[in-house]
Amino acid sequence: MEGLVMRSTGSWYEVREKESEQVYRCRLRGKFKIKGLKVTNPLAVGDRVTFELEETEEETGVITEIHQRDNYLIRKSTRKVRHGHIIGANLDQAILVCTLVMPRTSQGFIDRFLVSCESYHIPAVLVFNKSDILVPEALEIQEELMELYESLGYKCLAISAKKGDGLDAFRELLKGKVSILSGHSGVGKSTVINAIAPEVEQWTQEISTYANKGVHTTTFAEMFEIEPGTFLIDTPGIKELGLMDIKEEEIAGYFPEFRALLSECRFYNCSHIHEPGCAVREAMKEGYIDEGRYLSYLSMIEGDDNRR
Numbered sequence: 382m383e384g385l386v387m388r389s390t391g392s393w394y395e396v397r398e399k400e401s402e403q404v405y406r407c408r409l410r411g412k413f414k415i416k417g418l419k420v421t422n423p424l425a426v427g428d429r430v431t432f433e434l435e436e437t438e439e440e441t442g443v444i445t446e447i448h449q450r451d452n453y454l455i456r457k458s459t460r461k462v463r464h465g466h467i468i469g470a471n472l473d474q475a476i477l478v479c480t481l482v483m484p485r486t487s488q489g490f491i492d493r494f495l496v497s498c499e500s501y502h503i504p505a506v507l508v509f510n511k512s513d514i515l516v517p518e519a520l521e522i523q524e525e526l527m528e529l530y531e532s533l534g535y536k537c538l539a540i541s542a543k544k545g546d547g548l549d550a551f552r553e554l555l556k557g558k559v560s561i562l563s564g565h566s567g568v569g570k571s572t573v574i575n576a577i578a579p580e581v582e583q584w585t586q587e588i589s590t591y592a593n594k595g596v597h598t599t600t601f602a603e604m605f606e607i608e609p610g611t612f613l614i615d616t617p618g619i620k621e622l623g624l625m626d627i628k629e630e631e632i633a634g635y636f637p638e639f640r641a642l643l644s645e646c647r648f649y650n651c652s653h654i655h656e657p658g659c660a661v662r663e664a665m666k667e668g669y670i671d672e673g674r675y676l677s678y679l680s681m682i683e684g685d686d687n688r689r
């Protein structure tokens with residue numbers, strides 16, 4: 382049988398059978414490895430698998446094969462370098478909820494998120510929440526940012542989860558897709574989810590109760606079908622997607638506006654920092670590349686701004 386991993390709780394996975402949509406509790410048999418990666422979980426929500434039923438009364442299953450992933454997201458381990466935890470597989474989009482104030486999501490943080498998504502081949506969307514509390518100057522900055530990112534090919538949306546503004550457009554954005562939500566704590570992720578899918582929010586609350594009791598919750602992840610064919614992955618504690626396994630010389634290629642210029646730099650291995658004849662810096666000076674984006678690039682190269 383073939384199915385979709387809807388929930389993971391450590392060693393057990395809930396798998397929804399493709400045709401009947403019945404959910405079975407399954408275990409993994411054998412050892413599964415992902416090339417070049419050390420991950421704490423071989424299987425994640427969103428994975429498509431082959432499984433067989435065991436001859437038990439509870440109709441549990443054994444997963445025998447993990448199908449090739451279109452993409453996956455990894456959170457890097459805070460304890461071990463080059464170790465990670467797969468957050469979800471086969472994602473249609475990753476949504477960053479950001480806010481200009483309370484808290485302020487910096488452009489550096491946004492750009493890191495976008496670079497991560499580019500490197501994982503996951504379309505990224507920026508949702509600017511708390512639009513209701515912005516003073517005109519801040520609103521103007523938000524509009525400029527949205528214009529910038531839209532020009533780079535990223536979908537942007539301004540909403541107010543509290544007032545309900547833009548929530549129809551938000552629902553539309555999710556429709557028929559598998560999405561994952563990310564963002565600093567306090568930007569309003571729970572409020573947004575609660576407004577569009579109260580059942581998900583309730584589950585998230587339960588998980589954070591476990592977390593407060595010291596139960597190891599990082600292995601919990603669940604995919605919710607908020608309406609037929611529309612899935613939302615919510616896992617506790619995702620703040621930042623790590624820039625795992627991205628080589629310094631690859632970073633420029635994950636900035637769409639740099640990408641086209643890279644072959645025009647005088648030196649093939651140009652770092653776009655100090656070399657003469659650098660097409661990227663030239664474009665920035667002429668105003669074709671946003672200075673903030675270039676600064677984000679620099680900080681990623683210098684690797685010193687996990688907190689920006």
Ligand code: GDP
Nearest residue numbers: 510511514541542543566567568569570571572
């Ligand atoms: P999370 O940490 O991202 O899940 O953020 P929460 O959903 O818990 O929201 C943090 C705070 O921001 C709460 O006090 C919410 O009431 C508030 N909040 C969320 N969305 C909005 C919004 O659109 N406008 C305003 N003014 N406040 C909001």
Ligand code: ZN
Nearest residue numbers: 646651653659
């Ligand atoms: Zn260059």
